[in-house]
Amino acid sequence: MLDRSQEIYFQEIQMPKFLVAKTLRLANSIEVYVMEGGAQELCRLDMVFEAGSKVQNKALQASMCNAMLFEGTSNRKGEEIHEILDFYGAYTQLDINSDRAVVSLYTLNKYFDKVLPIFIDAIKNADFSEDEFKVILAQNKQSFIINSEKVEFKARNTFFKTIFEDHSYGLSARIEDFDNIFPEDLVNFHDAYYKNAAMKVYIAGMMPKNGEAILNQYLGTWKLKKMPSVQEYSPEVKNDKIHITKEGALQSAIRIGRVCFNSHHKDYHQLKFLSVVLGGYFGSRLMSNIREDKGLTYGIGAICVHQEESGYFSISTEVKGEGTQLALQEIYYELRRLREELISDEELSLVKNYIMGQILNSADGPFAQASLLKNMHVQGVGFEFYESYQKILDNIDARALKDLANKYLKEEYLCEIIVGNTSF
Amino acid sequence: MINFEKFELDNGLKVIVHQDKSTPIVAFNLLYDVGARDEDPTRTGFAHLFEHLMFGGSVNISNYDEIVEKAGGQNNAFTSNDITNYYITLPKENLEQAFRLESDRMLGLAFTPKSLEVQRQVVVEEFKQNYLNQPYGDIHLLLRPLAYKKHPYQWPTIGKEVSHIENATMDEVKSFFYKHYAPNNAILVVAGDVELDQVKYLSEKWFGSIERREYHIRNITNEPKQTKARILKVERDVPVDVIYKAFHMCARTHEDFFATDLISDILSRGHSSRLNHSLVKEQKLFTNIDAFVGGSMDSGLFYFAGKLAPNITLQEAESGIDVEIEKLKANLVSDNELRKVKNKVISAHMFSELNVLNKAMNLATSELIGDANLVNKQIDLYEAVTSDKILTIAQDIFRKENSNTLYYHTK
Numbered sequence: 001m002l003d004r005s006q007e008i009y010f011q012e013i014q015m016p017k018f019l020v021a022k023t024l025r026l027a028n029s030i031e032v033y034v035m036e037g038g039a040q041e042l043c044r045l046d047m048v049f050e051a052g053s054k055v056q057n058k059a060l061q062a063s064m065c066n067a068m069l070f071e072g073t074s075n076r077k078g079e080e081i082h083e084i085l086d087f088y089g090a091y092t093q094l095d096i097n098s099d100r101a102v103v104s105l106y107t108l109n110k111y112f113d114k115v116l117p118i119f120i121d122a123i124k125n126a127d128f129s130e131d132e133f134k135v136i137l138a139q140n141k142q143s144f145i146i147n148s149e150k151v152e153f154k155a156r157n158t159f160f161k162t163i164f165e166d167h168s169y170g171l172s173a174r175i176e177d178f179d180n181i182f183p184e185d186l187v188n189f190h191d192a193y194y195k196n197a198a199m200k201v202y203i204a205g206m207m208p209k210n211g212e213a214i215l216n217q218y219l220g221t222w223k224l225k226k227m228p229s230v231q232e233y234s235p236e237v238k239n240d241k242i243h244i245t246k247e248g249a250l251q252s253a254i255r256i257g258r259v260c261f262n263s264h265h266k267d268y269h270q271l272k273f274l275s276v277v278l279g280g281y282f283g284s285r286l287m288s289n290i291r292e293d294k295g296l297t298y299g300i301g302a303i304c305v306h307q308e309e310s311g312y313f314s315i316s317t318e319v320k321g322e323g324t325q326l327a328l329q330e331i332y333y334e335l336r337r338l339r340e341e342l343i344s345d346e347e348l349s350l351v352k353n354y355i356m357g358q359i360l361n362s363a364d365g366p367f368a369q370a371s372l373l374k375n376m377h378v379q380g381v382g383f384e385f386y387e388s389y390q391k392i393l394d395n396i397d398a399r400a401l402k403d404l405a406n407k408y409l410k411e412e413y414l415c416e417i418i419v420g421n422t423s424f
Numbered sequence: 425m426i427n428f429e430k431f432e433l434d435n436g437l438k439v440i441v442h443q444d445k446s447t448p449i450v451a452f453n454l455l456y457d458v459g460a461r462d463e464d465p466t467r468t469g470f471a472h473l474f475e476h477l478m479f480g481g482s483v484n485i486s487n488y489d490e491i492v493e494k495a496g497g498q499n500n501a502f503t504s505n506d507i508t509n510y511y512i513t514l515p516k517e518n519l520e521q522a523f524r525l526e527s528d529r530m531l532g533l534a535f536t537p538k539s540l541e542v543q544r545q546v547v548v549e550e551f552k553q554n555y556l557n558q559p560y561g562d563i564h565l566l567l568r569p570l571a572y573k574k575h576p577y578q579w580p581t582i583g584k585e586v587s588h589i590e591n592a593t594m595d596e597v598k599s600f601f602y603k604h605y606a607p608n609n610a611i612l613v614v615a616g617d618v619e620l621d622q623v624k625y626l627s628e629k630w631f632g633s634i635e636r637r638e639y640h641i642r643n644i645t646n647e648p649k650q651t652k653a654r655i656l657k658v659e660r661d662v663p664v665d666v667i668y669k670a671f672h673m674c675a676r677t678h679e680d681f682f683a684t685d686l687i688s689d690i691l692s693r694g695h696s697s698r699l700n701h702s703l704v705k706e707q708k709l710f711t712n713i714d715a716f717v718g719g720s721m722d723s724g725l726f727y728f729a730g731k732l733a734p735n736i737t738l739q740e741a742e743s744g745i746d747v748e749i750e751k752l753k754a755n756l757v758s759d760n761e762l763r764k765v766k767n768k769v770i771s772a773h774m775f776s777e778l779n780v781l782n783k784a785m786n787l788a789t790s791e792l793i794g795d796a797n798l799v800n801k802q803i804d805l806y807e808a809v810t811s812d813k814i815l816t817i818a819q820d821i822f823r824k825e826n827s828n829t830l831y832y833h834t835k
Contacts, residue, residue: 002630002633004483004484004485004524004531005485008520008521008524010495010518010521011515011518013496013517013518014517037446039446040777040778042774042775070695078695078705079696079701079705082696083696085696086693086694086696086697087760087763088767089771089772090771091771107771108770108771108774132705134708135704135705135711138708138733139704139711142664142712142731142734145663145664146560146662148663149559149662149663151557205778248661249557250552250557251549251557282489282493283489283493291542291546292546294545295542295549296545297549298550298553298554318549318553318557319549320548320549320552350490351493353496354493354496356496357493357497357498357515358498360448360496360515361449361497361498361513363448363449364513364780365447365778365779366778367778367779368778368779
């Protein structure tokens with residue numbers, strides 16, 4: 001008879017065998033990192049530019065420039081670019097954050113030679129025509145206006161402004177910025193950060209036949225400039241409490257957190273681990289307490305984020321309006337527990353397994369694996385990061401985590417932003 | 425091409441096994457053939473509430489999530505109007521944990537009052553977060569009852585109203601479980617570096633002893649043919665006017681589905697698609713507009729959804745859509761354009777086969793539609809669509825008396 005109540009032995013989770021990146025050096029010395037895997041004749045090409053919002057000297061410059069990369073060049077109009085890419089079943093993706101921009105191409109290998117020239121031309125020779133500019137600007141302005149209605153959006157922007165002060169990480173667009181941005185701003189930005197700039201290039205999936213020759217022909221002629229060096233930024237730690245009332249809001253958005261450091265800092269991985277214990281997975285302390293025990297929210301999370309020049313720790317949630325105060329009280333209670341109690345061995349090993357499983361899950365399929373490796377490489381910790389990560393996890397211990405909580409997560413080091421119901 | 429093997433246990437549980445040796449994880453996907461369409465009109469949102477309760481402990485296991493986490497797995501679930509789907513991805517070495525967890529939930533839940541009380545509240549917060557405290561969040565709460573008068577697709581999975589969730593009782597919850605959760609109402613897919621014999625053994629071991637249940641026989645009223653255009657105008661405190669149009673179309677299981685889906689691609693898949701090119705870029709009537717099919721198991725809806733550009737009236741915007749619709753009804757789609765949307769579908773299909781969880785979900789849904797192997801036939805079915813077929817379907821669907829229009833005005 002099957003005993004269903006008996007637990008099954010948990011096998012130790014092994015770090016997966018990751019794809020190995022091969023480096024291909026093009027004629028102009030651009031390095032293309034090729035991560036081959038999977039059985040299908042298709043690939044993804046990612047071009048990473050140091051064109052994030054932190055280097056812009058005007059609001060919206062970086063994001064608008066990125067958004068307009070497929071809207072026309074001196075050689076062909078936007079509609080022609082889209083028509084060709086669509087015809088061959090290719091997909092493009094634009095992604096931008098404060099540090100960098102990523103432009104991706106997904107294509108079947110049999111059409112690689114047809115779509116790559118178009119893709120490269122679109123990025124390199126983008127000409128930011130007035131007409132297309134107006135369309136994209138109107139789109140972005142409208143999403144901005146709609147987002148501004150959301151409590152979460154307000155809380156997030158206020159949070160970054162508070163912890164990063166005047167650093168570009170703290171700046172977010174304002175509505176009037178949309179009237180003060182022009183095509184020539186994008187041309188200037190494009191010149192400096194795309195057209196003549198250094199980049200990193202990654203290919204995942206299967207390398208197309210003649211891929212190297214095609215890459216050399218279209219990418220190997222791109223002129224390069226040296227990457228700017230990274231400026232570390234560590235503003236004063238603040239303790240602001242900002243409560244913004246939004247009439248009629250059914251929920252309050254809460255953000256609690258502080259400025260931290262990037263992934264090269266000695267405490268980074270431990271603090272990141274601590275944030276997982278607190279609010280990084282379904283069974284985390286915040287989720288167990290505030291969602292699963294009290295039912296105050298649909299979700300709550302804590303994260304520790306690397307940024308090139310800094311980094312931050314943040315707790316975020318949307319809770320029912322009348323439960324705002326209780327949620328706050330419980331969040332601070334959970335933070336206090338991290339500072340005052342040792343995490344049990346059982347919980348530590350649970351979280352370690354969870355993290356290992358997460359890495360394993362992110363290794364499902366060649367694209368996912370390549371993304372994981374690429375992110376580490378872009379951060380400057382190298383493709384081999386995960387080979388040593390097991391050791392980092394093994395070395396994590398409860399006493400050090402408690403010390404860390406006292407070093408970084410005392411209430412007087414944290415800012416608190418609430419948008420919504422503040423009547424308590 | 426996704427290779428798979430299929431077998432059925434004596435209790436009626438269908439099991440599909442797909443071997444993929446290239447990935448370190450296994451996807452374990454369990455689909456129950458129950459969704460919001462199976463709900464009582466006075467107790468809507470139940471299928472989804474139930475999905476939450478499934479994580480509140482089962483007969484022999486109180487710590488579902490903890491076991492998944494210890495096993496290095498990730499899990500989640502979703503509910504649609506048609507199905508409730510649970511999945512776990514985990515390292516292949518720990519596969520049996522998934523069998524233990526899911527078979528115990530199928531056997532029976534713990535039904536603790538605390539779990540019901542908390543999950544009711546959580547779902548109410550989900551309702552607020554996604555539908556009420558969100559600009560445009562209530563669109564589907566408005567549009568579904570406009571388009572469906574008889575069929576239970578008239579409410580979204582979250583439910584018609586918060587009170588249905590708030591008033592859910594334990595007895596109702598239990599009866600919902602025994603009505604719908606049964607081995608003979610489920611499809612299990614295991615995909616990854618696994619062997620058929622291993623999955624057979626584990627399925628028999630863990631699910632074999634669960635008895636077949638007399639589950640609820642679906643008895644859904646078909647939506648009567650719509651005979652008059654319907655219009656709903658609302659005013660909300662939102663920054664931008666929005667228009668939605670929904671036309672009745674065939675079911676996911678109907679042979680016309682593929683051609684209808686291609687119509688939505690012609691209209692709005694990719695930047696070069698018709699709506700995007702003509703209405704956004706050229707005429708600047710919208711800042712965003714989409715056309716898409718719902719893809720439901722019973723007769724579904726073909727949607728248009730657009731956000732208006734500043735200073736454009738809803739009438740101007742709507743006539744822009746109408747002109748595009750008339751073109752589809754009057755002229756054959758060119759070979760080149762048809763080739764383009766087909767190419768796009770083929771590549772999207774190939775990209776979707778890159779990870780094992782996607783493959784598992786596609787197999788499960790295909791099996792539900794009638795045959796897991798549909799997953800491999802899809803491309804041929806899309807390839808077979810002709811421009812004549814597209815013309816006929818466009819003429820059939822896009823009739824004024826078949827339309828449901830929602831004007832969502834700013835205050």
